[in-house]
Amino acid sequence: MHIAIAGNIGSGKTTLTTLLSRHFNWEPHYESVDDNPYLQSFYDDMRRWSFNLQIYFLNNRFRQIVKIRESGKNIVQDRTIYEDARIFAPNLHEMNLMTDRDFDNYQSLFELMVSFIQPPDLLIYLRATVPTLVNQIQKRGREYEESIRLDYLKSLNQLYEKWMDGYTEGKKLIVTVDNLNFADKPEDLGVIIDKINAELHGLF
Numbered sequence: 001m002h003i004a005i006a007g008n009i010g011s012g013k014t015t016l017t018t019l020l021s022r023h024f025n026w027e028p029h030y031e032s033v034d035d036n037p038y039l040q041s042f043y044d045d046m047r048r049w050s051f052n053l054q055i056y057f058l059n060n061r062f063r064q065i066v067k068i069r070e071s072g073k074n075i076v077q078d079r080t081i082y083e084d085a086r087i088f089a090p091n092l093h094e095m096n097l098m099t100d101r102d103f104d105n106y107q108s109l110f111e112l113m114v115s116f117i118q119p120p121d122l123l124i125y126l127r128a129t130v131p132t133l134v135n136q137i138q139k140r141g142r143e144y145e146e147s148i149r150l151d152y153l154k155s156l157n158q159l160y161e162k163w164m165d166g167y168t169e170g171k172k173l174i175v176t177v178d179n180l181n182f183a184d185k186p187e188d189l190g191v192i193i194d195k196i197n198a199e200l201h202g203l204f
Helices: 013-024 039-044 046-071 079-096 100-114 130-140 150-166 186-201
Strands: 001-006 027-029 074-077 124-129 173-176
Touching: 013 074, 013 124, 013 173, 013 186, 027 046, 039 046, 046 074, 046 079, 046 100, 079 100, 079 150, 124 150, 124 186, 130 150, 150 173, 173 186
Parallel strands: 001 074, 001 124, 027 074, 124 173
Antiparallel strands: none
């Protein structure tokens, strides 16, 4: 079984991936962040490094999905390949931080890649307002995230909502996290776990 967690920067994907992996005994697969050679350069100069960063993520996540399907294990994945192509690359393009030529090249490569893979059995989208995202980003204190702009997070949120409205590749579960503290409150985590069980196994 392949469970994937989607959401904006700071929505809690990595934390929830860890907690669900422990509860369900699923194997966690995390987004490649700390060893990403482009992230710091990207946040310093988005226009120069946007295409390089998106290609890195696309390559990394495609390899990850191939391994997930080949493993035959129950996997929970931090972020999906779809977010790169439906959220982050279009946003960079709309903000004139990625050229038409690079964006068209990227989309062509993405469409080819997804023709070889299956969507997750359940997609969990963590919906969060910008103030919640900013609070979470500040809490974890990653230096390269200090320069993220509010309008950047807002435009990403708008694209996430548009993507979720049209997502038909498989089962999806939308969890609004503004008033949840699943990292510290077991009862809040329990709410999400109950929703996941209902999606995967039906209501009893």
